[in-house]
Amino acid sequence: MSSAEAISGIKKQEDTNNALEQVQQLVETYPRVPITVDCVIFGFDNNELKVLLIRSDLEMFDGKWTLLGDFAHDDEELDDAAYRVLRERTGMRDVYLEQVKTFSKPHRHPGGRVITVAYCSLLNTEHHALNILDNELHWHTVKTACNMAFDHKEILDVCYKWLQKRMLEHPLGLNLLPEKFSLRELQNLYEAILDIKLDRRNFRKKFFSMDFLIDTGEYEDDVHHRPGRLYRFDFDKYSQNKKKWTGIEF
Amino acid sequence: MSSAEAISGIKKQEDTNNALEQVQQLVETYPRVPITVDCVIFGFDNNELKVLLIRSDLEMFDGKWTLLGDFAHDDEELDDAAYRVLRERTGMRDVYLEQVKTFSKPHRHPGGRVITVAYCSLLNTEHHALNILDNELHWHTVKTACNMAFDHKEILDVCYKWLQKRMLEHPLGLNLLPEKFSLRELQNLYEAILDIKLDRRNFRKKFFSMDFLIDTGEYEDDVHHRPGRLYRFDFDKYSQNKKKWTGIEF
DNA sequence: CCAAAAGTGTTGCGGTTACACCCATGA
DNA sequence: TCATGGGTGTAACCGCAACACTTTTGG
Structure with missing residues (x-):
């Protein structure tokens, strides 16, 4: 390497550092929003489509039901966050899971702005029964599910419609049955x-x-x-x- | 109203306030992430599917192309943010627009974590031509588009696949043609x-x-x-x- | 009159629908 | 032996694919 090339190399490195700092500083200025994932976990039992819900632990939603969700950790891809929620709440791994839609109405969460990404997952309730850890978890019949916190009823409806459509073109529904x-x-x-x-x-x-x-x-x-x-x-x-x-x- | 009822009413109000504060404080503790929307704007010209791109204004992406995007404002629903981007960049209103997918790889943005929600929109290039304000905007042939910043090539690919599928079941493609x-x-x-x-x-x-x-x-x-x-x-x-x-x- | 694309019908095939009877098992 | 659902075939119909010639216009 010639010294001219070496200098040019150093210069380029400096430029890169400056450029990186510039971008990082720019991102610093962006408004930030809390992000959650919510899993619509479908099961099939007694010839009915069920959804797994948990009682809200928020006082103001006393008695209401919510989807299983959590905040995205730093440096965690949202797909991974959704899998993590599934694992933590149900003990299950290798469950079918797909991103469905992002919900962002400004006042969907009473505690301030929170954006949530809805995931749809399907699992076999027989396998699953063994692993439920939290006794505030319950399977609800999808058709009659109500009294839900936040906009979770809307999310459920969207995911149910999504499932109906997706079933026609993809065998994902088989994840609801035993092997x-x-x-x-x-x-x-x-x-x-x-x-x-x-x-x-x-x-x-x-x-x-x-x-x-x-x-x-x-x-x-x-x-x-x-x-x-x-x-x-x-x-x-x-x-x-x-x-x-x-x-x-x- | 009896005084007992009045007291109970006040108590309830206090509870509500407490509960609200509780939720707000909880949300305060959530990790926050910058959110952007990116619009994949398709057009059709010369019998080719085109996509509208702009030159990156970031030094480190010198010469690369990006989708049209922006941060979500506070209290702005993401659909609205996407419409706003379209309006601001192309001068067009009433354009077909649909949310496609959220991208969240931790290092997709070099400036730090940024999550983006991709929107797909379709417009008629003839109407649009009159309104382009920024001369760093260009229509690119989708098939040959490359040299793109961030993960925008991946987003484009996903949206193109989405469009191909959606065309079969919905007449949204007609938005690409004149009336x-x-x-x-x-x-x-x-x-x-x-x-x-x-x-x-x-x-x-x-x-x-x-x-x-x-x-x-x-x-x-x-x-x-x-x-x-x-x-x-x-x-x-x-x-x-x-x-x-x-x-x-x- | 030539080039270029518009406009138009028919046929065969394959997949979907509609429909009814006998069979195997447990109680 | 009865009740319950398992298992099977056929005929009519409909939509899709394949295919070629005449018409209209501009150059």
């Missing part, structure tokens, strides 16, 4: 969430033709009638064969 | 954005059968061949007749 499930259970799931009736034979044909169901060779054993076959969903195969394009339709 | 347009222009729009070829006759049949196109009775007049009819899109009719359900498909 092995009967076709009846699967159909009940779709019927309950979408709030429609489906023809049993056509539903079967549809799922079999997608060819993502693996026959376990096992049967239901807790049923008071002819037991149905149990299937697993082939998530690997799905992720290689997703549909790309379904045509213009509105 | 009156030919079917050829409409088809070019879909072909360019979705990056596919479509059969002309089937495309026409499809749109005519949806029955949202209003024949203006007018014709193109700037073409060097047989002029096509001009149509308007009936947004009112659309908003009353949206499809609800398109079947399970994944």
